[in-house]
Each structure stands twice: as structure tokens, then as C-alpha cells.
Amino acid sequence: MDLPLDWDHLRVFLAVARRGQLLAAARQLALNHATIARRLDALEAALGSPLFDRRPTGCVLTQAGERLMPAAERVEAEMLGIAERFRKEEAEVSGTVRIGAPDGLGNYFLAAELGRLALLHPHLVVELVPLPRTFSLSRREADLAIVLDRPTEGRLTVSRLTDYTLGAYAAASYIAAFGAPESEADLAGRRVVTGVEDLAYASALDYSGVLEKHGGQPFRCASVTGQMEAVRSGAGIGVLHDFAAAYYGDALVRILPRIAFRRSYFLLAHPDTVEVRRIATVRAFLARRFREERARFIAE
Structure with a gap:
């Protein structure tokens, strides 16, 4: 028997899982708190299992929620891919791309470079954030990340910048x-x-x-x-x-x-979203600018 799953319900699930709170998820999705709770209740009813342990301090994934997470992320990637495939090639690059980076690189190189990129694409919103000790591309805490250590595990697309x-x-x-x-x-x-x-x-x-x-x-x-x-x-x-x-x-x-x-600096992306146009645009821009400015980074 097919489960009556709704993409809007899965979208709410992902937002709550990533933000850890119903209110934060509501702000992200521009919905009210009651709508978030109602859609989450409907999803849990459809699956027959609670997905979160709802506490006063926030929402913590249950084992069922942990099992649903990768499947929901695959659906999300497919939905993003569908939107990209139907977008005309000449359409303006738009949407939000969040880049996590070490603070030195962010302050002394990326802030200026990404500011120029934003000027080229008026409908593109670029978010440059300090790289924390731990982060998750799969949980969309960042769309792209620049790191100092090349990852040895995890499903990631990795390229060396400089x-x-x-x-x-x-x-x-x-x-x-x-x-x-x-x-x-x-x-x-x-x-x-x-x-x-x-x-x-x-x-x-x-x-x-x-x-x-x-x-x-x-x-x-x-x-x-x-x-x-x-x-x-x-x-x-x-x-x-x-x-x-x-x-x-x-x-x-x-x-x-x-x-x-x-x-060395390495650029990380999630393979499910690496071809999304706005993310691909930022990746290509970063690869080109690091290549062109290589001499700035190396003291001979």
C-alpha cells in the first residue's frame, strides 16, 4: 500500500531536523508555527511513527526520523533537480547559496570576491559564514564549504582550490x-x-x-x-x-x-546538489578566481 506522503510535509520535516526547533523551521519556510506542527503531525501519522522527540529545548530526531532523513534528502535533491531542468538556460541565476569558510580566508579574500559575484547576479543571495568545528552539507548547514583537511569519508564532491x-x-x-x-x-x-x-x-x-x-x-x-x-x-x-x-x-x-x-584549501559540495544551477555557478566562480589569483596565496 502506497503511503500518502506529501513533499510539503517532507520539506517541513527537513527544516525541523536541520533547525532543531519548530519556530526556527517556520521562520525558514515562511509558515506559521501551527502549520509546521500540523504538517509534521500528518507526516508522522502517515508513517505511523514519531519522527521527533519534541522537548522544551527543541526537537531531536528519533530512530525513525534518522532513518527518514537520507530518503527525504534524496527527494529534496530530486525536486531541486526538476526545477533546474525546467529552468531556461538564459534565466537569471537566483536563490541562496551559503558558503562556509575559515575566517582568515573569508575575511581577506572571499568577502570581496563573493561580493563581486553577487553584483554579477542580482537575484543570487550569497551567505558567507565562519566554518564551525563540525558541519553537515547533507543537512544543508552550508551548500559549499572550504576546508583545510581533505575529507577521508562521507559522500562529498571534493576539489582542491589552491x-x-x-x-x-x-x-x-x-x-x-x-x-x-x-x-x-x-x-x-x-x-x-x-x-x-x-x-x-x-x-x-x-x-x-x-x-x-x-x-x-x-x-x-x-x-x-x-x-x-x-x-x-x-x-x-x-x-x-x-x-x-x-x-x-x-x-x-x-x-x-x-x-x-x-x-591547502579544499572545496566541498554535496553530490545531490552539485549540479543545481546557483550552486554550480558559485563553484565555477570560486574555482576560476582561485586559479587566477594563485600567486596571491603562495610566497615564493
């Missing part, structure tokens, strides 16, 4: 006041600016230990932007992204050439 380099920097004002260290040994007694190890979300962020090994009292900032500003203000010596440090011109000076690192 390598980038990092080096040790000090502010010109710091060097004028205290002199430039000539070797790692000269870091002894000097304050070093580093990341916060237990908040690092990728193994590629393992370079701060080099400074702390040789340096004096550390000043730790969780964000790349915070580290950049601390070094620029003369608070100490830090390992910074070369492409970001270039924004400050002569105010930041690269020192200790033996302290140098090379890392």
Missing part, C-alpha cells in the same frame, strides 16, 4: 622597538601570538606550536583575524597567512624565513 603559505611576522613598529629576531633561539623571552589549540578545527592548524616552543609568554587568539590584528598592533610575533599579511603592506614584516608552512 595551496597557500604562512610565515612568521612582526609589526614594523615592533621591530623598531625591539629589533628583529635572527633565529628561533632569539624568540626566547619574546611574546608570541598563536591560536588556541583546543579550539582548532583542523589538523592543518598545527603551526602555532613552533612559536610557543621557542618563544616566551604566548598571547592566544582563536581567530585568524584576531591573530593578525594582535601582531599588527605590536603585541608579539605570529605565524600569519602570507596572502592576508599582504593587505597591510610595510606595516607587517616577514621574519625568520626558516619558519614557513604550506597548506
Whole structure:
């Protein structure tokens, strides 16, 4: 016997599963709370099983809900695909694309680049968000994600964007006041600016230990932007992204050439949505701009 499932009900289910609350799902779908609850009740009645444990603090998927999630996501991908196939090629790219990225890359490269992309497509809404420690493309917490570690598991479409380099920097004002260290040994007694190890979300962020090994009292900032500003203000010596440090011109000076690192950025997409036109447009734009700007990311 066929189950009388309705796409609108599955759409509500996915929104509640991803947002964790009926009210948040209602805001996302532009529906009222009562409609969300009614459609969810209808879906649970059709399946004969509760899909959420509804608590005062939010909605948690039951085992039945966990089993339904991948099937509902496949239906969602098919519905998106149908809409794309019926859209004329000359139609304007529209809709929302959310990109998760490390804060340094987001602030010193992506914000400007994606702003230009948005100007090219007036009906495209671009959301640039900081990359959290954990995220899920399948739950649509982001449509695209740029990460530092290449994933080794999960159903993902992965492409390498570029390598980038990092080096040790000090502010010109710091060097004028205290002199430039000539070797790692000269870091002894000097304050070093580093990341916060237990908040690092990728193994590629393992370079701060080099400074702390040789340096004096550390000043730790969780964000790349915070580290950049601390070094620029003369608070100490830090390992910074070369492409970001270039924004400050002569105010930041690269020192200790033996302290140098090379890392990579990878672009992740969900295979079910990778061909959706708005997402494909952003992916192609990012691949092209990283290719064209490769020299910015590598200090020779």
C-alpha cells in the first residue's frame, strides 16, 4: 500500500531536523508555527511513527526520523533537480547559496570576491559564514564549504582550490622597538601570538606550536583575524597567512624565513546538489578566481 506522503510535509520535516526547533523551521519556510506542527503531525501519522522527540529545548530526531532523513534528502535533491531542468538556460541565476569558510580566508579574500559575484547576479543571495568545528552539507548547514583537511569519508564532491603559505611576522613598529629576531633561539623571552589549540578545527592548524616552543609568554587568539590584528598592533610575533599579511603592506614584516608552512584549501559540495544551477555557478566562480589569483596565496 502506497503511503500518502506529501513533499510539503517532507520539506517541513527537513527544516525541523536541520533547525532543531519548530519556530526556527517556520521562520525558514515562511509558515506559521501551527502549520509546521500540523504538517509534521500528518507526516508522522502517515508513517505511523514519531519522527521527533519534541522537548522544551527543541526537537531531536528519533530512530525513525534518522532513518527518514537520507530518503527525504534524496527527494529534496530530486525536486531541486526538476526545477533546474525546467529552468531556461538564459534565466537569471537566483536563490541562496551559503558558503562556509575559515575566517582568515573569508575575511581577506572571499568577502570581496563573493561580493563581486553577487553584483554579477542580482537575484543570487550569497551567505558567507565562519566554518564551525563540525558541519553537515547533507543537512544543508552550508551548500559549499572550504576546508583545510581533505575529507577521508562521507559522500562529498571534493576539489582542491589552491595551496597557500604562512610565515612568521612582526609589526614594523615592533621591530623598531625591539629589533628583529635572527633565529628561533632569539624568540626566547619574546611574546608570541598563536591560536588556541583546543579550539582548532583542523589538523592543518598545527603551526602555532613552533612559536610557543621557542618563544616566551604566548598571547592566544582563536581567530585568524584576531591573530593578525594582535601582531599588527605590536603585541608579539605570529605565524600569519602570507596572502592576508599582504593587505597591510610595510606595516607587517616577514621574519625568520626558516619558519614557513604550506597548506591547502579544499572545496566541498554535496553530490545531490552539485549540479543545481546557483550552486554550480558559485563553484565555477570560486574555482576560476582561485586559479587566477594563485600567486596571491603562495610566497615564493
